[in-house]
Amino acid sequence: MSDDRRALVLGGGGLTGIAWMYGLLAGLLADGVDLRDADLVVGTSAGSVVGANLAVGRDPAALAQTQLAPPSGEIAATLGLRLAVRYGLAALAGPRDATRVRARIGRLALDAETVPEADRIAVIRSRLDGADWPADRDLRVTAVDAHTGAFRAFGRDDGVELATAVAASCAVPGVWPPVTAAGTRWIDGGARSAANADLAAGYGRVVVIAPLSLGLGGAGTPRVQAEALGALARVAVVEPDRRSRRAFGRNPLDPARRPASARAGRAQAADVAAEVARVWR
Template sequence: MSRFHESLPSTGGEARSPLDSVRRTSYPQVDRNLALVVGAGGAAGNAWAIGVIAGLAEAGLDLTEAADLMVGTSSGATVAAWVRSGIPPAELLASVLSEPVQPVGQKRERPPSPAMAAVFERMRAIGAAATSAADLQRAMGAFGLESDSTFGPEAAEQRRAMVAARLPRHVWPERPMILVALDARTGELAAFDRDSGVDLVDAVIASTALPGAGPTHSINGTRYINGGVRSAENADLATGYANVVVLSPFGGRSGPLPEGQFEGLRRFPGADLPSQVDALRNQGSHVEVITPDADSRTAMGTNQMDPATRIPSAHAGRTQGKQEARHLTLLWR
């Protein structure tokens, strides 16, 4: 388990969330005891997060029942939608483990896309040239819009059919859930929930629409890109919750970055996970961050986009989740 202790100055006063500047939702009054944040992580990170959640539940700490809010970004948006569907964690894990075994390096059939190495090289160049977080987000959106011309109309149709087939439910859950995307033209935050007037399938597609690797996603005339461009976790959206648990598939790494890493992007203050965690703590939240341990990193490999990593990542996540449960239970006893 990783913990971040870098100090940020306290903002003082009432804790505010980035959602305050977007809109107020009409959820009934809910408890604000626990928020579960699931970050971006590609195919491997998605399976690892499901494994961790299942391992925690197996050890007696079912965060799917306890979480008053779920925040999902990119592959974490899919995890959030699965978890909020009401399917028990053990069944979600079993579903991942029942997927066809693929040789490492073999990709699932998907709409044609440029080589991922070239996509991430372009993304890192955009990050290096950006002068602010807002500049980075706008430039990444422009990259996504520019890349749209390389994908035919069938790419969006295939993508929607694929995402819809993977979701057990296509309606928003009753309990609060936020899926994060960005407006491709403005770079502004789009925090989708059941009051957004957006179909759940569309919200998941928008949150997972990686610039250059697939088309931007159109919802009511606005085009969206992956919420991981803003932050791999977007943990700041859990502001105001007493306890926050963050599952960060991309966190805790050192050395050369694997392929398919959002963390190859330059992160400005406030967008990196340590800054967001410190801000939450300064505003009174108890925050725990779970990142892949050594065994999980080995299982996830060097290309987290590779579907062949999913089954080993899920197994490793389950084992790690059972270990993490002991720590979390002691903290909250």
């Protein structure tokens, strides 16, 4: 085992994924497993929202409770089969090199008609409620350069506001606008991997929470990435059970699905708490 440091990896999954993760984290805390103790938090897309709030020490139970109220300030959107087909066509439209595939998906995002970038960042800022980069732990927020396909994990020393970094990580191609930061424009970190769990390499205890099993890129599923870490670390992977998947419905960006998703996550926590505790404690 590499060392005893702990890493928490939180994957993408839209609004339903945010709600489910908050519910799951609240349930784990009620069972005595506090994942806020992580030395490293890696957040991708929805996971960047959850990770930012968790990394600054916010109470998972209170965060889960926010998902039971009517959504405030969210912009309605759909992520469905038609867009998935467009992703697939972009991936097949040229060389299969992963970086080039991401660049083609980035071009799709740059060409799409979306809400203004400032409006989208305002939504993300409201989700973070004033949170800033934590000083006492390493928070990494993943994104992909829309022009080049290059992958980046933003941190507190990169000179990018946390809300901007999270908005970049949540910029679903073709749904939300690419976000301007560090001299370029960025799209969803899920364009590389649904969770980017390989960023936890070198940590001895790793918990991966992944609402979605598949990302757009070729970097491997959360479980495959976690298995690669497992030779040198204790690793637990939590993915939605059948009840949770039903709660999500077909559109992960549907705010009306948040309450059911949060409740499903809270219920699932009881089934995974022992496994997570064995890794974390």
